[in-house]
Amino acid sequence: MNPFDSKEMALGYAHARPPPHQRIVHLFRPHLPASVGRALDLGCGAGLSTQALAPLPAFGLEPVESMARLAPSISLAARGFLCARSEQLPFADAAFDLLTAAGSLNYMDPARALPEAARALTTAGILAVYDFSPGRFAGDWFDRFRQRYPSPPAEALKLDPDRVAALAHPWFEPLAHEHFALDLELTRDFYLRYMLTETNVAAAVRRGVAFDEIRAWVESSLLEDWPVSPDSPANVTFRGYWACLQRAA
Numbered sequence: 001m002n003p004f005d006s007k008e009m010a011l012g013y014a015h016a017r018p019p020p021h022q023r024i025v026h027l028f029r030p031h032l033p034a035s036v037g038r039a040l041d042l043g044c045g046a047g048l049s050t051q052a053l054a055p056l057p058a059f060g061l062e063p064v065e066s067m068a069r070l071a072p073s074i075s076l077a078a079r080g081f082l083c084a085r086s087e088q089l090p091f092a093d094a095a096f097d098l099l100t101a102a103g104s105l106n107y108m109d110p111a112r113a114l115p116e117a118a119r120a121l122t123t124a125g126i127l128a129v130y131d132f133s134p135g136r137f138a139g140d141w142f143d144r145f146r147q148r149y150p151s152p153p154a155e156a157l158k159l160d161p162d163r164v165a166a167l168a169h170p171w172f173e174p175l176a177h178e179h180f181a182l183d184l185e186l187t188r189d190f191y192l193r194y195m196l197t198e199t200n201v202a203a204a205v206r207r208g209v210a211f212d213e214i215r216a217w218v219e220s221s222l223l224e225d226w227p228v229s230p231d232s233p234a235n236v237t238f239r240g241y242w243a244c245l246q247r248a249a
Helices: 007-015 021-031 065-074 110-120 141-148 161-168 188-195 199-206 211-225
Strands: 039-042 058-061 080-082 096-102 121-132 172-186 234-247
Touching: 021 096, 021 121, 021 172, 021 234, 039 110, 065 080, 096 110, 110 121, 110 161, 110 172, 121 172, 141 211, 161 172, 161 234, 172 188, 188 211, 188 234, 199 211
Parallel strands: 039 058, 039 096, 058 080, 096 121
Antiparallel strands: 121 234, 172 234
16 A cells, blocks of 8 residues: 555645755755756655745646646646656656656656656756755654654665665766755644644554554654754754766766
8 A cells, every 4th residue: 555645645745744845955956057948857745845946947747646637736837737657747748857756756667767758858968866864953852752663664665875776776876965854943733733744644444453553652752852942943854865867978
């Protein structure tokens, strides 16, 4: 079962996911083409990663219908959204100057999606891939959260810049990459809602754990462990990577 394919998960992704995308795009923007006529965000979810590409003329592609339906209301700057798979892009050859994949390449079949990406890019086109781990604040709360509600069996590829480059050969050549740690100030209420959108929560619900029970535990434990006063935002760190690859000649 696709953990993202539900109305509840789509709403969570639309309204309770953290906002590091724009800062990550800023990190790799110097490596993008000087002029981007059209960009496509692969596996765009509810549109947060597409919105981060503004003011570039970006479109979003998302295979999960419930996510794709919500995306236009979240990413107002996007040129449009389409419900389709990255392994079979419904676009002509050389249709885009830039493709992005924000935590989505992990869920694709790279042997099919990467040659499709190369086909859809112009000769000097760029594929930008990035991902980040769940945000953590100081202390061991997140570890206890994951111990109590374990992550589902691996449903995604484990990727880093070297692995991305290896999978992308021979269709792409590595251009630049970076590992990063970004700090964001998040309120306890937002962090609570964010944690309830994690796939380990969806997995626990599928196993029969009541969602209200999970919410009650998260809420009470965060009240005890939040590193600052309950009404103050705390520093939350997101660690990840980005990698830019150029379409091979």
